[in-house]
Amino acid sequence: MTLKRKFMMVLISLTAALALAACSDGGSQSGSGDHGSHDNMNHSGSGEIPEGLKEAENPTYKVGSKAIITDDHMPGMDGAEATIVGAYDTVVYALSYDPTDGGERVENHKWVIHEELLKPAADPYKPGDEVTINTDHMEGMKGAKAVIDSAEETTVYMVDFTPTDGSEKVTNHQWVTEDELKPAE
Numbered sequence: 317m318t319l320k321r322k323f324m325m326v327l328i329s330l331t332a333a334l335a336l337a338a339c340s341d342g343g344s345q346s347g348s349g350d351h352g353s354h355d356n357m358n359h360s361g362s363g364e365i366p367e368g369l370k371e372a373e374n375p376t377y378k379v380g381s382k383a384i385i386t387d388d389h390m391p392g393m394d395g396a397e398a399t400i401v402g403a404y405d406t407v408v409y410a411l412s413y414d415p416t417d418g419g420e421r422v423e424n425h426k427w428v429i430h431e432e433l434l435k436p437a438a439d440p441y442k443p444g445d446e447v448t449i450n451t452d453h454m455e456g457m458k459g460a461k462a463v464i465d466s467a468e469e470t471t472v473y474m475v476d477f478t479p480t481d482g483s484e485k486v487t488n489h490q491w492v493t494e495d496e497l498k499p500a501e
Contacts, residue, residue, distance in 0.1 A: 383398050392480045398492070407441075408468050411462040448462070472492065
């Protein structure tokens with residue numbers, strides 16, 4: 317391997333490490349309140365949806381419409397105006413798990429949908445059921461064994477928004493539930 321190629325690989329690795337560090341506060345992943353912290357969350361997504369996820373036929377918030385986020389999964393989210401990118405009918409879970417990367421236990425993480433579980437059963441899971449997570453919203457999430465804290469059949473939304481704390485625009489954020497949105501004025 318040439319010196320130039322080695323230098324480029326080191327530079328790419330450092331850039332990736334810095335990007336990951338920017339999304340982390342370096343602290344605990346067990347949030348306060350009644351839901352897990354999203355400090356180590358991949359805030360923006362690819363827009364790719366899990367296999368088998370069905371678009372909502374008659375969502376309260378139509379794709380392209382605006383809504384106000386009323387929850388604080390992460391800093392700057394509560395009160396932000398969101399553009400609806402996708403609306404899907406599914407079962408949404410809050411769950412607790414020990415990250416595969418050795419991080420602190422995450423309690424009551426919101427949200428993972430039924431289609432983001434490894435080999436999901438045909439029927440929805442119930443609180444107390446054990447599952448394996450098959451998505452990577454946060455570091456150490458994919459492949460983690462989890463316990464279902466709550467389950468709700470609802471419409472979930474993928475949204476774009478600019479955080480109220482002035483941080484960078486978030487695109488294709490997965491997921492916000494219908495009861496975490498209100499009409500934009």
